[in-house]
Every structure is written in C-alpha cells, then in structure tokens.
Amino acid sequence: xxxxxxxxxxxxxxxxxxxxxxxxxxxxxxxxxxxxxxxxxxxxxxxxxxxxxxxxxxxxxxxxxxxxxxxxxxxxxxxxxxxxxxxxxxxxxxxxxxxxxxxxxxxxxxxxxxxxxxxxxxxxxxxxxxxxxxxxxxxxxxxxxxxxxxxxxxxxxxxxxxxxxxxxxxxxxxxxxxxxxxxxxxxxxxxxxxxxxxxxxxxxxxxxxxxxxxxxxxxxxxxxxxxxxxxxxxxxxxxxxxxxxxxxxxxxxxxxxxxxxxxxxxxxxxxxxxxxxxxxxxxxxxxxxxxxxxxxxxxxxxxxxxxxxxxxxxxxxxxxxxxxxxxxx
Amino acid sequence: xxxxxxxxxxxxxxxxxxxxxxxxxxxxxxxxxxxxxxxxxxxxxxxxxxxxxxxxxxxxxxxxxxxxxxxxxxxxxxxxxxxxxxxxxxxxxxxxxxxxxxxxxxxxxxxxxxxxxxxxxxxxxxxxxxxxxxxxxxxxxxxxxxxxxxxxxxxxxxxxxxxxxxxxxxxxxxxxxxxxxxxxxxxxxxxxxxxxxxxxxxxxxxxxxxxxxxxxxxxxxxxxxxxxxxxxxxxxxxxxxxxxxxxxxxxxxxxxxxxxxxxxxxxxxxxxxxxxxxxxxxxxxxxxxxxxxxxxxxxxxxxxxxxxxxxxxxxxxxxxxxxxxxxxxxxxxxxxx
Numbered sequence: 304x305x306x307x308x309x310x311x312x313x314x315x316x317x318x319x320x321x322x323x324x325x326x327x328x329x330x331x332x333x334x335x336x337x338x339x340x341x342x343x344x345x346x347x348x349x350x351x352x353x354x355x356x357x358x359x360x361x362x363x364x365x366x367x368x369x370x371x372x373x374x375x376x377x378x379x380x381x382x383x384x385x386x387x388x389x390x391x392x393x394x395x396x397x398x399x400x401x402x403x404x405x406x407x408x409x410x411x412x413x414x415x416x417x418x419x420x421x422x423x424x425x426x427x428x429x430x431x432x433x434x435x436x437x438x439x440x441x442x443x444x445x446x447x448x449x450x451x452x453x454x455x456x457x458x459x460x461x462x463x464x465x466x467x468x469x470x471x472x473x474x475x476x477x478x479x480x481x482x483x484x485x486x487x488x489x490x491x492x493x494x495x496x497x498x499x500x501x502x503x504x505x506x507x508x509x510x511x512x513x514x515x516x517x518x519x520x521x522x523x524x525x526x527x528x529x530x531x532x533x534x535x536x537x538x539x540x541x542x543x544x545x546x547x548x549x550x551x552x553x554x555x556x557x558x559x560x561x562x563x564x565x566x567x568x569x570x571x572x573x574x575x576x577x578x579x580x581x582x583x584x585x586x587x588x589x590x591x592x593x594x595x596x597x598x599x600x601x602x603x604x605x606x607x608x609x610x611x612x613x614x615x616x617x618x619x620x621x622x623x624x625x626x627x628x629x630x631x632x
Numbered sequence: 633x634x635x636x637x638x639x640x641x642x643x644x645x646x647x648x649x650x651x652x653x654x655x656x657x658x659x660x661x662x663x664x665x666x667x668x669x670x671x672x673x674x675x676x677x678x679x680x681x682x683x684x685x686x687x688x689x690x691x692x693x694x695x696x697x698x699x700x701x702x703x704x705x706x707x708x709x710x711x712x713x714x715x716x717x718x719x720x721x722x723x724x725x726x727x728x729x730x731x732x733x734x735x736x737x738x739x740x741x742x743x744x745x746x747x748x749x750x751x752x753x754x755x756x757x758x759x760x761x762x763x764x765x766x767x768x769x770x771x772x773x774x775x776x777x778x779x780x781x782x783x784x785x786x787x788x789x790x791x792x793x794x795x796x797x798x799x800x801x802x803x804x805x806x807x808x809x810x811x812x813x814x815x816x817x818x819x820x821x822x823x824x825x826x827x828x829x830x831x832x833x834x835x836x837x838x839x840x841x842x843x844x845x846x847x848x849x850x851x852x853x854x855x856x857x858x859x860x861x862x863x864x865x866x867x868x869x870x871x872x873x874x875x876x877x878x879x880x881x882x883x884x885x886x887x888x889x890x891x892x893x894x895x896x897x898x899x900x901x902x903x904x905x906x907x908x909x910x911x912x913x914x915x916x917x918x919x920x921x922x923x924x925x926x927x928x929x930x931x932x933x934x935x936x937x938x939x940x941x942x943x944x945x946x947x948x949x950x951x952x953x954x955x956x957x958x959x960x961x962x963x964x965x966x967x968x969x
Contacts, residue, residue: 363871395874402872407865410884412962421883422873457963473873 309336309615310513311360311398311481316373316383318359325585329355330537333373334612337481342507342514344524344545346560347534350581353517356534357483361400362390377481396426399474403486405466409458415469416442416454419476426477441472445502464495468502475506482507485517500527521564525549530615533557536581536593538609543618553618553625556594592622600624637952644948651944652704655937656697664931670713687713700937709941710934712927719938722923727942728813729800730912730919734904736816736835737842738897745847746893749854750886753862764851771848780841780914787837795833797915805830838915842908846900853896857889864888890961898954902947 313335320327330352337343345353358364360375360382375382380393394400402408410418419438423429429437435454442450445468458466467487474482484503488496504527507514518524524531524545531548533541533556541554552558562575579597582589591608595601604623612619667684668675675683684690688699703710709719752764787794795802800815805827808818816835819828861867862885870880909921920939927935958965 358868361872363868391874391876393874394872400869400872402865402869404865408869410866410870410888411964412888413884421870421875421879425873425875425879459964470869473869 307339309338311335311337311375311377311515313356313360313375314373316356316359316375317371318355318364319369319371320365320367321369322367322585326587327584328537328586328589329368329584330359331589332609333534333537333539334542335532335539336615337513337515339480339513340507340511341530342504342516342528344528344531345515345517345534346519346521346524346531348519348560348577348581350536351534352537353519353534354485355537357400357485357515357517360483361394361398362387363394392426395422395474395479396477397479398481398483399477399479400483400485401467401470401474401487403489405470405490406458406463408470409466409473411458414455414457415461415466415473416456419469419473422473422476437476441476442469444475444506445469445472447472463491464499467491467495467499471499471502471506475510475512478510479512481513481515483515483517486519487516488518488520488523496523503527521560522566533560537584538593538621539612540594540622541618541620542612542615543620544616547618551618551626553620553627554594554622555598555600555624555626558626637956640952640955641948644952647948648941648944651941652701652937653697655940656700657693659933659936660693660696662928662931666713666931666933669931709938712935713932714927714930719934722935723920723938723942725813726918726920726923729917730905730908730921732800732814732816733835733838733842733908733911733917733919734901735814736839737846737904737908738901740839740843741847741850741900742897744843745850746854749851749893750858750881752851752855753858754881756859761855764855768848768852771844771846771851774844775910776841776845776908777910777914779844780838780911783837783841784914794837795830797837799834799916799918800831801827801834802830838911838917841914842904842911846904849896849900850893854889854893857892858885861885861889887961891958894954894957894961898950902950905943905946 313333316330316333316335317328318330320329333352333356335343335345335356345356347353355364355368359368359370360377362382362385370383373383377393377398380389382390382393385393409415416435416438419441420434423434423437423441427437439450439454442453447453447465447468453461453465453469458469461469470487482503487503488499491499500523503514503516506512516524516528528545530542530544532539533548533554535556541548541552541557543553548557549561552561556577559575559577562573563577565571565574577597582593582596590596590606592598592601592605595605598605602624607623609621610623612621665680667680667687667689670687671680671683681690688696691699700710707720709723711718712722715722748760748764748767752758752761755761784794784797788797801807808815808822808824808827811818811821815831816828819825819831866888867880867885870884875884905920908919909925911917912919912922920942923935924939926932927939955965
C-alpha cells in the first residue's frame with residue numbers, strides 16, 4: 304500500500320500574506336503526504352500555519368495570500384495551478400473540510416437540511432425530489448436522532464455537538480476522498496469531543512476516506528492518527544508514525560511539545576512550558592531554522608538551510624542537531 | 633400571525649395617546665397668536681378677541697383638550713385657518729403624494745445602493761469600492777435642494793427630457809380616479825398608460841433627488857454588513873463545500889447581511905417622509921411636509937396636530953412592517969406581541 308502514490312502530496316509549499324504591516328512568511332518549504340485511508344495529524348501551536356496550509360490547499364485562502372512556491376498534488380490535479388472552477392468542483396466533493404466552532408460555522412438563518420442539500424445539488428446529479436431523502440440519509444449516517452425532524456432545524460436550535468455532527472454530515476455528503484478536520488472538537492465538552500472523534504474515525508473506516516486532522520492537542524492526535532506531522536512557525540519540523548514519534552521525538556521542538564502535554568500518570572510539576580514565542584513571521588531575515596531562538600541545541604551550523612525531510616514513512620526531521628532516535632526507546 | 637399584528641396595533645395605542653397629548657401641548661406652547669394671525673394685521677382688538685372666542689382659544693387648556701378629543705373621536709381633525717379646508721381632506725390628498733414620492737425615492741436608492749454596496753464589499757479597495765465611497769460621500773454632502781435644482785436645470789432646462797418640475801402631473805392630463813390617491817398606482821388601476829407615463833416622468837426627478845440623499849447610508853450599511861458577513865465562519869464553510877460563488881454571495885452572505893440594511897431602510901423611510909420639505913418645495917410637490925411647515929409658520933394648530941398624529945400612526949405601522957420583515961429574514965427573531 305505504501306508504494307501507491309499518495310492521495311495528497313505537498314512538496315516545498317510556500318505561502319505569504321501581503322499585509323499593510325509587512326509580508327508575513329506564513330509557510331515555507333512545507334512537505335506533507337496523505338495516503339488513501341490514512342489519518343495524518345498536523346500538530347503545532349497556534350500560529351504555526353496548520354490552518355493556513357489547509358485553506359491554501361482548498362484555495363479558500365484570504366485575499367492577501369500568495370503561494371510562493373512548491374507543489375500540491377491531489378490525485379491528478381495540481382492544486383496550486385488549478386482554476387477556480389476546478390477547485391470549486393473538488394471542494395466539498397473530493398476534499399471536504401470541517402471547522403472548529405460548529406455553531407458559527409453553519410449558516411445561522413438556513414435550515415441545516417437545506418445547507419446539506421445545497422452541497423448535494425452542487426456536486427451530484429440528484430434530482431430535486433431525491434435531495435431531501437439524501438440529506439436526511441446524511442444526517443442519519445452521523446447518528447443524529449430523528450433526522451427527519453432535524454432536517455428542518457436551524458443551527459441555533461441544536462447543541463454544539465449536534466451542530467458538529469451536521470457539519471460532518473455536510474462535509475461527507477458527497478463521499479470525499481479526503482477530509483480536512485480543522486480542530487473539529489475545539490469548543491465542545493470532553494464527552495462530546497470523544498464522540499465526534501469516534502464518529503469521524505468510523506466514517507473514515509466505512510468509506511476508506513483519508514483524514515488530515517489538524518489540532519494543537521498532541522494527546523488527541525496520538526489517540527487517533529496513524530502518522531503525525533509537527534509544524535512550527537510555518538515549517539514542518541518532524542514527520543513520523545505516531546508510535547515512533549512518541550517513543551523517540553527527534554526534533555527538540557517535538558520533544559518539548561510532548562513534555563508540555565499533560566498525561567494522566569504525571570504530576571503538574573512535570574509539565575514544561577516551551578520557552579519563548581514563535582518568531583515574528585513578518586521579519587525579512589527569518590533564520591533558516593525558525594526554532595533557533597527557542598532551542599537549547601542551536602549552533603552555528605543551524606544557519607545553513609535546513610536538511611530536506613526524508614519521504615514518508617520514514618521518521619523525518621528537519622534539524623541539524625536532532626535528538627538521538629533511540630534515546631527514549 | 634394575524635393575532636400578533638392585531639396585538640401589536642393594540643399595544644401601540646398608548647404611544648398614539650402620548651402623541652396626541654404631547655402635540656396638543658406643544659402646539660399651545662408655540663409662540664404666536666393664531667387669532668391675531670387669522671384676523672390679519674389691520675384687525676381691531678375686538679375683532680381678534682371675537683375670533684379667539686370663535687376658535688375656543690379663550691377657554692382653559694383642559695377644556696380645549698376635551699374639545700379636541702371629542703372632535704378626534706368623531707374623526708374630525710379640525711379646520712385649517714389658513715386654507716379653510718378640513719385637515720382630514722388635506723391629509724388624505726397630501727399624504728399619498730408624499731408616500732408615493734418617498735416610496736419611489738426608496739426604490740431608486742435601494743436598487744442602486746444594494747448592488748453597489750455588495751460589489752464594493754466583494755472587492756475592497758477596487759475601483760467599485762472607490763466609486764461607492766465617492767457616491768456615498770457626495771450623497772450625504774450635497775443638500776437636496778441643490779441636487780434638486782441641479783437635476784431640474786440639467787434635465788428640464790438644458791436637455792429638455794424631463795417635464796416642467798411643477799407638481800405631480802402635467803395639467804394637460806386629468807388625474808386618475810382616486811383609489812389609493814397615489815397617481816402611479818391609480819393610473820395603473822384605471823389602465824391609463826399615458827397618464828402613468830406622465831406621472832412617472834413627473835416623479836422621476838424629485839424621487840432621484842431624495843433617493844441620492846438616502847443612497848449614502850444604505851450603500852454604506854450594505855458594504856459594512858457584507859464585509860462582516862463575508863469574513864464569517866459559515867461563508868468559509870460554504871466555500872470549503874465548493875458551493876458556486878453566486879450561491880455563496882446571495883443565498884448565504886447577502887441574506888445574512890440584510891438585517892442591518894432593513895433597519896437602515898426603516899430609519900431613512902421615516903426620516904424621508906417628514907423631512908422632504910425642501911424637495912417638495914423645489915418641485916412644487918403637493919406633499920405633507922410643505923403643508924406642515926406652512927401651518928407651523930402660521931401657528932395653525934389643527935393641521936400641525938393632524939400631521940403629527942398621521943406621522944405617529946405611520947411610524948407605528950412602519951415599525952410593525954420592519955419587525956415582520958425581520959421575522960421573515962431571520963428565524964432567530966421570534967415575533968412577540
């Protein structure tokens with residue numbers, strides 16, 4: 304299976320925002336691959352470029368965004384050069400996306416069934432008479448009780464967890480090959496979080512769908528992902544199978560990220576915050592390694608361009624002084 | 633629905649009672665003596681006193697108010713001293729003229745302002761955005777009497793494409809049989825195409841003059857509201873779902889952006905109705921604004937009271953209509969009586 308070309312393949316992807324206060328170098332040399340049926344976690348702290356990357360892949364970036372280089376191939380389509388019409392046809396049908404804050408992510412004044420029907424009408428040849436049935440079926444698939452009645456509900460009449468189920472129904476209505484889930488459980492209570500994550504995993508298994516799961520919650524990613532890609536300040540710093548990453552993180556940032564994640568068996572004293580902040584991405588003279596100012600292992604060698612990441616499924620790290628792979632093993 | 637409307641109307645009665653009391657007191661507090669004004673400059677003191685007695689102005693306030701209420705209950709709004717006409721007759725003929733003009737102005741403003749605001753919000757900083765800014769700035773800064781005169785000068789005097797700016801209908805035509813007393817509607821009801829076209833030509837310039845003035849707040853509100861909605865989460869969802877751009881723009885964004893626009897529409901409507909005196913003067917439009925101003929300068933109590941009461945009723949109806957419209961646009965608005 305690993306020999307097949309990946310479903311989504313991003314190589315050397317760069318993106319910047321031209322703003323009034325300067326150019327923000329949001330993404331630089333990003334490599335990412337997602338295979339069919341695989342769940343890949345994209346983790347990193349706020350501002351590391353996870354969401355920016357996913358919006359860029361779908362072509363729904365902010366107007367100020369400019370792709371500065373690299374490729375992003377999805378199936379046979381080169382996303383960075385595709386026309387708006389091609390992208391519109393892919394979005395929602397081949398690549399779907401769900402967001403955080405499901406209550407605000409749905410149109411507040413349109414019935415949820417109608418919103419699902421809008422997507423079906425756009426991407427399928429279903430006749431008008433079938434649309435309602437298919438929307439109800441989509442609601443039933445995400446375990447919404449009494450889907451016939453919920454079809455006519457407005458988002459404000461549903462709970463947050465129920466809205467997220469509607470979002471998932473909307474995203475999966477056309478059986479996409481790839482689901483990008485951008486912090487899908489942020490803003491939901493813990494039991495609902497687990498239910499939503501299980502639902503996404505179950506739908507992925509049932510349809511053979513690949514999932515790119517964006518989160519800042521390393522523990523959640525560890526639980527649900529086959530592989531994890533760690534981002535820091537617009538760079539991918541490490542990519543590895545989940546077990547290998549937790550057993551022996553090689554990038555100093557990943558190691559600190561893991562130490563900053565609470566675990567059931569450790570005390571609060573064992574939690575270590577990562578010193579410093581993300582560098583200002585508006586700087587013209589960003590260092591080759593954007594973690595350098597926060598890193599205890601930095602040396603003069605870190606001024607050289609970062610080593611390219613090894614292709615998956617290897618344990619890849621973009622660092623001149625990686626931690627020993629066997630350290631924790 | 634009908635029950636809600638009925639309850640709302642009943643609920644508005646205290647407001648209207650307040651309007652009756654306050655306008656009565658305010659008109660009595662106005663400077664100037666209507667009896668002296670009515671009698672003329674040459675009249676003797678006895679003559680003025682006689683008129684005062686005839687008008688009931690020598691009685692105390694409570695008695696006067698009682699008489700006013702009694703007349704109101706009979707549907708008698710009193711008589712204008714300056715024209716000698718019953719106030720009700722004047723209101724019935726002049727209010728539709730003002731309403732017609734205001735409606736036309738609003739239609740013009742809406743048809744121009746909403747697309748302009750939407751287009752400006754889609755591409756901030758583009759030429760259409762700058763055009764929108766130019767139009768809104770010009771709209772608020774040019775006084776209506778100036779734009780009115782300018783339009784009359786250009787389109788009537790220079791180009792000769794507009795009829796003479798004198799009233800609602802060229803005297804060569806007979807006004808259509810009164811049903812709503814709005815000439816445009818009445819002429820259509822009567823099937824008189826030529827009269828309709830003549831009315832339309834007559835109303836075009838004053839309506840555009842007024843419309844230009846209210847275009848600014850409407851376009852500005854549409855732009856701001858659309859900008860806000862276009863950057864909201866659910867628009868991102870709609871785009872991520874691959875919905876076609878027109879669907880995203882109109883079905884998703886525009887309907888959500890409409891609420892503040894409707895509020896603005898209601899505000900400018902009520903503003904226009906009472907304060908379009910300048911436009912009515914420039915175009916000799918026999919509307920209610922000029923009637924009120926003339927009565928005010930003549931200390932003519934009855935028309936002022938009638939005018940304010942009519943406006944009060946209109947405001948109540950307008951607010952009700954806007955609330956109903958809210959309920960249609962936004963399901964989160966639950967109408968309560």
